[in-house]
Amino acid sequence: EPEVTQTPSHQVTQMGQEVILRCVPISNHLYFYWYRQILGQKVEFLVSFYNNEISEKSEIFDDQFSVERPDGSNFTLKIRSTKLEDSAMYFCAGGNTGATRETQYFGPGTRLLVL
């Protein structure tokens, strides 16, 4: 069964550095999402992406964040200048039906630690 994959599994970075988190969605997925989970807290929505555009974003997803799907396969989340509070597990998800009540399938996550 195809799965969503994410790289790297862990990343440690210095505050102020840029990071790029990568996701390879299931091949027939059309809709893509990023969520994050700060240690001990809820899973929080960041952004949804369809047809090369952001379709929804949360208040967390400020100007320091960006997403793109540069080559039609990878889906990336970039944090331009990381802060300590960006330390979290970041999950990519995808869905494929295009219907309004689709199911989202999650990757294993990237654990980001900002020092």
Place this chain on the structure above:
Amino acid sequence: AQSVTQPDIHITVSEGASLELRCNYSYGATPYLFWYVQSPGQGLQLLLKYFSGDTLVQGIKGFEAEFKRSQSSFNLRKPSVHWSDAAEYFCAVLNNAGNMLTFGGGTRLMVKP
């Protein structure tokens, strides 16, 4: 705004015992509800979902959940828990546009031998 509450942060059950994890939601329209499980070091795996129809839905690994509109609940159940069920369980509701999940805080399940 939609929200999901999981009142129990931790639950411990004995192997072979029955399990019920509570989930309450707040949503203005017909909710579309999900349960996900997160094993240690793993991602979120979909257990089951409710979109419409029969209010008792069956999922993977022997789990089921019942949607009760009158109680705004979507509780997860399993008749006999296995040690491998130890994990964190998340209830979630989908927004009207279908592009954002709102999660509850999760319930960590521990299973005693």
